[in-house]
Amino acid sequence: MRILIAGAGATGGYFGARLIQAERDVTFLVRPRRAEQLRDGLRLVGPGGEETVPVATVTAEALEGTYDLVIVAVKAGALPDMIDQIAPAMGPETMVLPFLNGMAHLQALTDRFGPARVLGGIVKVVATVADDGTIHQMHPIATLTLGPPFGQVTDRIRRIHRELSVSGMEASIAEDVVGAMWHKWAFITAAGVITCLMRAPIGDIVAAPDGEPFIRAVIAETEQVSAAAGHPMPGPEHDAMVGMLSAPGSGFTSSLYRDVTAGLPHEGEHLLGAFVATAAGLGVDIPLTALALLQLRAHDHATA
Numbered sequence: 001m002r003i004l005i006a007g008a009g010a011t012g013g014y015f016g017a018r019l020i021q022a023e024r025d026v027t028f029l030v031r032p033r034r035a036e037q038l039r040d041g042l043r044l045v046g047p048g049g050e051e052t053v054p055v056a057t058v059t060a061e062a063l064e065g066t067y068d069l070v071i072v073a074v075k076a077g078a079l080p081d082m083i084d085q086i087a088p089a090m091g092p093e094t095m096v097l098p099f100l101n102g103m104a105h106l107q108a109l110t111d112r113f114g115p116a117r118v119l120g121g122i123v124k125v126v127a128t129v130a131d132d133g134t135i136h137q138m139h140p141i142a143t144l145t146l147g148p149p150f151g152q153v154t155d156r157i158r159r160i161h162r163e164l165s166v167s168g169m170e171a172s173i174a175e176d177v178v179g180a181m182w183h184k185w186a187f188i189t190a191a192g193v194i195t196c197l198m199r200a201p202i203g204d205i206v207a208a209p210d211g212e213p214f215i216r217a218v219i220a221e222t223e224q225v226s227a228a229a230g231h232p233m234p235g236p237e238h239d240a241m242v243g244m245l246s247a248p249g250s251g252f253t254s255s256l257y258r259d260v261t262a263g264l265p266h267e268g269e270h271l272l273g274a275f276v277a278t279a280a281g282l283g284v285d286i287p288l289t290a291l292a293l294l295q296l297r298a299h300d301h302a303t304a
């Protein structure tokens, strides 16, 4: 199976490296600067140690032929350009699997490639790319969930799942992948709202008087929206979210908070902006989430 991974950053690079180590036929679609960084291999540092994986790269101008699977592993701001760039790699049978957090990208991919070629997906990994191009995995978790956003699980989806089932990552099929994406979106929105509004990691917020009720109020908001959209948060996932977002002493911050404080392009509109708009459409009032969005927008205006 020919696999193209569009973006060799934290998520694309991590999962791509594991697939290459299992001798899957993977090529990364990258820009020239990243191609240069990867010339001698992709360096991965994590709980399992340090490794360098030889990788094949291609730039958009040099793309040839179509692929069986195109994985989109860019941040939301890069999605419109990436959709244009992967279009020549999409044959009639090619499936596209996005790794992005949030939901809005499903519509953008479907508008361009049609529902039959679009998969839903979520990845759980905690990783980042350092300035020298090394991918740092900060926690051993590495799971990938895929499924049909608009229909049934097909043989083609099962084949893709088998191809992605390799050592160093856990791949699974979700019949209700849209529900799984909603639950991750609710979680990542809550994490973003909590840490962006408080400007601190979870442990410091919990240590402050009234920190914990604030956290619970944000979680309640995002779960209310998910439920109103038809995807109530399952009990175990609710417990896991509360546990993770209110653990005493935890240094956890959201990637949104880390991007904002580092002055990097962030996914605030794709995550919080779309969440607030969706909640308004569903008639759900989420004042804390709306406040975090307003704060982000003011910050962006001040730093533009």
Ligand SMILES: NC(=O)C1=CN([C@@H]2O[C@H](COP(=O)(O)OP(=O)(O)OC[C@H]3O[C@@H](n4cnc5c(N)ncnc54)[C@H](OP(=O)(O)O)[C@@H]3O)[C@@H](O)[C@H]2O)C=CC1
Residues within 6 Å of the ligand: 006, 007, 008, 009, 010, 011, 012, 029, 030, 031, 033, 034, 073, 074, 075, 076, 078, 081, 082, 085, 099, 100, 101, 123, 124, 125, 126, 127, 128, 129, 255, 267
């Ligand atoms: N990091 C994490 O732990 C997790 C992230 N996610 C989600 O996954 C998605 C991807 O995030 P992540 O992997 O962290 O992002 P990164 O910023 O680490 O990686 C994105 C990569 O996309 C590349 N890129 C952007 N535009 C183009 C283009 N036109 N052509 C080629 N390459 C391009 C960038 O390359 P360049 O170097 O050229 O800029 C960069 O290497 C996000 O939606 C995020 O929320 C989900 C779970 C965990």
Ligand SMILES: CC(C)(CO)C(=O)C(=O)O
Residues within 6 Å of the ligand: 101, 123, 124, 125, 126, 127, 188, 254, 255, 256
């Ligand atoms: C919470 C986490 C690390 C889980 O994969 C994530 O999705 C993110 O920070 O973007």
